[in-house]
Amino acid sequence: MDFSLTEEQALLRDSARRFVAEAAPVEQRLAAARQGDGFSRDHWSAFAELGWLGAALPEEAGGFGGGMLEAAIILEELGRGLVGAPLLSTAVVCAGLLARCEGYAERLATLELVVAGESLLALATEEPGSRYDLAHVETAARETAEGYRLSGRKIVVLDGASADAFMVSARLFGEARDRRGIGVFMVPFGTPGLTVRPYRTLDGRGAADLVLADVEIPSGAMVAGPDEGWDRLAEAADRAAMGAAADCLGAMEAAIEMTADYLKTRRQFGRPIGEFQTLAHRLADMFVAAENARSMLYRGLSFLDAPPAERARAVSASKVAITQAAAFVGQQAIQLHGGIGMSEEHPVGHFYKRLQVAGKSYGDLTFHMARYVDGDAAREQGA
Numbered sequence: 001m002d003f004s005l006t007e008e009q010a011l012l013r014d015s016a017r018r019f020v021a022e023a024a025p026v027e028q029r030l031a032a033a034r035q036g037d038g039f040s041r042d043h044w045s046a047f048a049e050l051g052w053l054g055a056a057l058p059e060e061a062g063g064f065g066g067g068m069l070e071a072a073i074i075l076e077e078l079g080r081g082l083v084g085a086p087l088l089s090t091a092v093v094c095a096g097l098l099a100r101c102e103g104y105a106e107r108l109a110t111l112e113l114v115v116a117g118e119s120l121l122a123l124a125t126e127e128p129g130s131r132y133d134l135a136h137v138e139t140a141a142r143e144t145a146e147g148y149r150l151s152g153r154k155i156v157v158l159d160g161a162s163a164d165a166f167m168v169s170a171r172l173f174g175e176a177r178d179r180r181g182i183g184v185f186m187v188p189f190g191t192p193g194l195t196v197r198p199y200r201t202l203d204g205r206g207a208a209d210l211v212l213a214d215v216e217i218p219s220g221a222m223v224a225g226p227d228e229g230w231d232r233l234a235e236a237a238d239r240a241a242m243g244a245a246a247d248c249l250g251a252m253e254a255a256i257e258m259t260a261d262y263l264k265t266r267r268q269f270g271r272p273i274g275e276f277q278t279l280a281h282r283l284a285d286m287f288v289a290a291e292n293a294r295s296m297l298y299r300g301l302s303f304l305d306a307p308p309a310e311r312a313r314a315v316s317a318s319k320v321a322i323t324q325a326a327a328f329v330g331q332q333a334i335q336l337h338g339g340i341g342m343s344e345e346h347p348v349g350h351f352y353k354r355l356q357v358a359g360k361s362y363g364d365l366t367f368h369m370a371r372y373v374d375g376d377a378a379r380e381q382g383a
Contacts, residue, residue: 005073013073015050020081037162038206039085048117053091061099062111068092068239068301072246079250079358082350084205086120086159088243094121094167097184097223097236104223106186122163123240124154124210125233132367134169134233135179139212141170147218150185150193154210158361161198161206164189168212169233172226182229186221187212203353234308238315240362242300245322248358249297252290252326255333255351259283262337262348282336286329293325313375316368323365326355 005013023043047053056071057063071092078087095114098107113119130136139152150170157166165188174181187194193215198208224232260283263274273279300318303311330352334341341348359365 009070009073012055012070013077016052016074016077017080019046019050020077020083038200038204039083039162043083044085045117047085047087047091048115052087053095053117054115056092057095057099057111057115061095062108062115063095063099068242068304071243072297072301075243075246076250076253079247079354080254082251082254082347082354084203086122086162086205088240088247089123089159090114090119090121090163092243093123093236093240096239097123097167097232100232100235101184101224101228103225104186105220107223110186120159120162120164122157122160122166122208123236124157124160124166124168125237126156127153128155132363133177134237135177135182135230137169137171137182138176139168139170141172141183141185143172144216147216147221148183148185150187150212150215150217152212154212157208157210158201159206160196160208160210163208166194166210167223168210169229170212179230181226182233183222183226184224184229184232185217186223187215187217191215191217201357203350203357205357231308234312237362238311239304241315241319241368242297242304244358244361245293245297245300245319248322248326248355249290249293251351251354251358252286252293252329255329255348255355256283256286256290258348258351259286259333259336266338279336282332286332289325289328293322296321309375313372316363316372316375319363319368320365320372323359323368326359330355 023046051064052074054063055066055074056068057066059065075088078085091114095111098104098111101107110119114121125134126132127136127138139150139154142149150168152170154168160166165186168185168187169182170185172181172183189196193213195211195213196208197211198206201207260274263279263283264272266273274283296318300315303314306314333348334352337346337348340346343349
């Protein structure tokens with residue numbers, strides 16, 4: 001399979017890299033992460049003007065006809081530059097889910113707002129004890145005369161601190177962990193009964209926990225019904241995992257470049273420390289790990305349109321390999337920088353934090369290893 005970029009994709013990569021380098025210096029981005037929404041609203045408007053918010057959406061859904069590869073190209077450059085904007089959660093995960101839910105009456109209108117940069121969305125699926133299991137849904141949705149009443153809790157809603165609306169999974173029937181019976185509902189920020197508790201993640205980006213206390217929403221707020229809700233969420237979660245992996249790859253490559261530059265300039269015993277063979281070998285191992293991660297990213301992306309079982313197994317294999325590579329690269333970058341790598345002022349520590357958060361987003365190492373093994377067992381039973 002040919003994974004070389006087309007001319008248009010190469011131009012997209014170059015424009016994203018140039019924007020991150022010129023419009024958002026690392027120091028400025030770190031400052032933005034410590035205040036307000038945790039990202040620059042001006043940059044978000046620029047993303048809309050550049051067409052990035054619709055890059056992964058088909059034209060009939062208001063996008064520009066791209067797919068997850070185009071999204072991964074942009075996300076890699078954002079990771080390379082520590083840009084904390086909620087592009088993955090809003091324009092890839094939630095918008096991608098909406099694009100596949102053709103029964104939702106407000107689908108095109110909502111997507112139009114997303115592509116224009118006028119609406120931020122966040123997916124709320126995690127619950128206490130769910131451990132990334134999308135079927136573990138105890139939040140209840142009860143039908144009323146006007147629509148639905150939602151009650152329950154959601155935790156670690158990534159980019160939820162700045163969201164204008166939440167796409168919430170809630171159970172219409174069945175027991176916790178049943179895949180059927182789960183609906184997806186659009187709940188605007190400020191809806192009576194909805195409490196949003198914002199906080200910062202390790203890398204400074206905004207997340208939130210939600211409490212839904214008898215939240216009343218109209219019948220038209222159902223994005224996906226109980227017969228398709230879990231399937232749509234599973235698709236969205238796998239795309240999200242590959243988006244987080246692309247972000248990881250960009251952060252890894254930036255950390256490697258930063259470490260290589262440091263080894264060339266830091267001198268000990270009269271020469272650059274990069275000339276010492278042991279340190280040079282460590283840097284080479286970091287490079288190999290990142291290149292392997294890139295291969296696994298492309299493999300995972302190529303399976304996103306495969307049958308569900310094959311897609312899940314391939315995505316989990318990619319997420320495991322990339323998470324392990326990210327941990328190795330991040331730790332080695334800190335180690336090779338020495339004491340300065342532990343300081344808040346030096347960017348390399350912030351790349352390490354970014355890698356840690358991305359590695360635990362949309363399924364951590366334990367979850368994806370277990371899912372991969374379960375996929376292997378199912379294949380053997382079916383053989």
